[in-house]
Amino acid sequence: MIHPILEIDHLTHTFPSGGGIQDICFCVFPKEFILLAGPNGSGKTTLIRHFNALALPTSGEVRLHGIPVTADKVAARKTVGMVFQDADTQIVGDTVFDEVAFGPQNLKLPLSLIEKNVTRTLERLCLAHLKDRHPATLSGGEKRRLAIAGILVMDPEIIVLDEPFANLDYTSSKDLINTICRLNQDGRTIIMAAHEVEEVIVFATRMIIMDSRGCLAKDGHPVDLLGHLEAHGIKEPCFSRMGYKAPPWQR
Amino acid sequence: MAALNLFAFRAGTTALHRLDVRTKMVLVCMVSLAILAADFTGCLACFLVLYGLIRTIGISFIRLLAQLKWFILLLIIMLLTSSLTIPGTPVFSLSGVMVTQEGMARGALVAVRFFLVMMTGLLFSATTRPTALKSAAQWFLRPIPLVPEKRVAIMISLFLRFLPLILDQAQQTSDAVNARCGNLHKNPVRRIRCLTLPVMKKTFMAADNLCLAMDARCFTEDRTDPAFEKGGKERVFLAAGGGLCLGMVWQAKVSFWMTFWS
Ligand SMILES: Nc1ncnc2c1ncn2[C@@H]1O[C@H](COP(=O)(O)OP(=O)(O)OP(=O)(O)O)[C@@H](O)[C@H]1O
Ligand SMILES: [Mg+2]
Numbered sequence: 326m327i328h329p330i331l332e333i334d335h336l337t338h339t340f341p342s343g344g345g346i347q348d349i350c351f352c353v354f355p356k357e358f359i360l361l362a363g364p365n366g367s368g369k370t371t372l373i374r375h376f377n378a379l380a381l382p383t384s385g386e387v388r389l390h391g392i393p394v395t396a397d398k399v400a401a402r403k404t405v406g407m408v409f410q411d412a413d414t415q416i417v418g419d420t421v422f423d424e425v426a427f428g429p430q431n432l433k434l435p436l437s438l439i440e441k442n443v444t445r446t447l448e449r450l451c452l453a454h455l456k457d458r459h460p461a462t463l464s465g466g467e468k469r470r471l472a473i474a475g476i477l478v479m480d481p482e483i484i485v486l487d488e489p490f491a492n493l494d495y496t497s498s499k500d501l502i503n504t505i506c507r508l509n510q511d512g513r514t515i516i517m518a519a520h521e522v523e524e525v526i527v528f529a530t531r532m533i534i535m536d537s538r539g540c541l542a543k544d545g546h547p548v549d550l551l552g553h554l555e556a557h558g559i560k561e562p563c564f565s566r567m568g569y570k571a572p573p574w575q576r
Numbered sequence: 577m578a579a580l581n582l583f584a585f586r587a588g589t590t591a592l593h594r595l596d597v598r599t600k601m602v603l604v605c606m607v608s609l610a611i612l613a614a615d616f617t618g619c620l621a622c623f624l625v626l627y628g629l630i631r632t633i634g635i636s637f638i639r640l641l642a643q644l645k646w647f648i649l650l651l652i653i654m655l656l657t658s659s660l661t662i663p664g665t666p667v668f669s670l671s672g673v674m675v676t677q678e679g680m681a682r683g684a685l686v687a688v689r690f691f692l693v694m695m696t697g698l699l700f701s702a703t704t705r706p707t708a709l710k711s712a713a714q715w716f717l718r719p720i721p722l723v724p725e726k727r728v729a730i731m732i733s734l735f736l737r738f739l740p741l742i743l744d745q746a747q748q749t750s751d752a753v754n755a756r757c758g759n760l761h762k763n764p765v766r767r768i769r770c771l772t773l774p775v776m777k778k779t780f781m782a783a784d785n786l787c788l789a790m791d792a793r794c795f796t797e798d799r800t801d802p803a804f805e806k807g808g809k810e811r812v813f814l815a816a817g818g819g820l821c822l823g824m825v826w827q828a829k830v831s832f833w834m835t836f837w838s
Contacts, residue, residue: 414789
């Protein structure tokens with residue numbers, strides 16, 4: 326039996342002003358590509374912030390390899406890398422290189438190792454030619470790749486992406502999907518929050534739908550959930566609305 | 577994002593880029609002090625040296641003047657006020673207002689000195705990475721007790737990062753307010769309130785998000801120390817810079833005593 330990496334156990338988080346998430350239970354297994362879908366305000370961001378103890382639950386627990394994430398936050402944050410919804414406010418460094426080096430510096434790695442890891446990561450994400458640029462001057466797609474580089478350099482097992490396609494054009498979205506799929510094929514677990522599932526549904530191995538009250542509504546293989554999406558406030562992908570099966574060439 | 581101007585770092589591989597930041601900082605202090613003590617001859621020599629260096633990093637004189645135009649206007653106003661207010665030999669007078677020789681000389685010298693200090697600063701900021709600047713600050717603060725130099729360094733870099741963000745948000749908010757005819761309000765208190773409160777709120781929210789993002793990447797104050805790049809020409813530059821400064825100061829002193837004696 327495969328052991329889950331991440332166990333979400335009756336997780337509830339309520340905000341004083343209302344909203345939040347209610348009693349969420351599921352497990353994340355190695356190499357999965359989970360699409361976390363739900364309308365605006367359904368609690369996707371709130372939920373994923375519990376995965377590395379950025380938010381603390383009202384009740385319930387999140388366990389990473391069987392250990393509560395709150396017990397060792399640094400380990401949790403190393404294992405679960407998070408790309409935030411807003412690409413601009415998560416950039417810390419003054420240059421692309423420094424931005425990627427920020428995490429390893431926090432882990433107090435020696436300088437030579439940092440240099441090596443950062444250079445390798447930048448090359449992997451095709452950012453090496455931009456290494457001296459100011460992050461603010463990058464395009465939206467490049468910023469998103471930079472944010473991924475900033476967590477990839479810490480070698481996380483799970484990569485969580487919050488609405489990675491917001492504000493991206495077609496080409497940048499395609500590039501980003503390729504990048505994410507490559508990471509998934511390399512053996513990293515991907516959890517992606519999105520309200521538009523058209524672009525990624527064919528790549529996901531599992532889909533979790535949250536409803537507008539912050540409860541878990543559906544959990545299953547994307548193919549099985551096709552046709553039920555509109556009922557939960559998510560736009561049905563074009564091929565499914567036209568009555569086709571998921572295009573095989575994309576899978 | 578806020579416009580990146582002449583003073584922003586421009587990547588390059590010139591000798592100045594490769595010079596250790598700490599050396600550069602010492603040189604900037606020395607040259608600035610020497611400029612304040614020098615007279616016209618010294619300033620001319622200094623200008624030639626600085627201009628040569630500015631050319632090596634690829635900024636043309638026209639661009640320099642164009643970017644500094646508001647600053648130059650300020651210098652001209654300074655020159656005018658001092659030539660009108662300092663008493664001395666009149667050059668000409670216009671309906672009772674007198675322009676004096678001494679005033680013009682003093683004003684011109686002050687303006688030239690300001691301009692040279694500006695050029696020095698430009699050379700420094702255009703060839704120094706913000707990170708290097710931060711590391712240098714951390715290095716200079718290390719011997720001082722009770723100052724948490726790592727915290728100061730991260731604060732400097734966050735400040736540098738947030739300033740353009742705040743300016744940007746102020747611009748956006750002001751546009752948003754004006755788009756709904758907010759500029760028709762005559763009451764200045766109300767207008768300021770319409771602008772500052774949203775900007776502050778947005779800035780705090782951005783700061784909150786940034787905190788989360790830093791936390792998510794395991795931020796601690798106990799981090800890897802930055803390294804300094806050494807180009808190997810530090811001594812040459814220090815010697816040359818020191819020579820230039822001494823020359824400027826010495827020349828100013830000599831010419832002062834010469835006029836004093838004669
Ligand atoms: N800091 C907060 N204080 C109070 N309420 C909050 C806070 N953050 C989120 N909420 C509420 O919790 C609910 C879930 O918000 P969340 O941001 O997790 O949704 P989301 O699914 O990520 O939405 P979106 O698709 O717009 O990103 C919303 O009703 C929101 O109003
Ligand atoms: Mg969200």
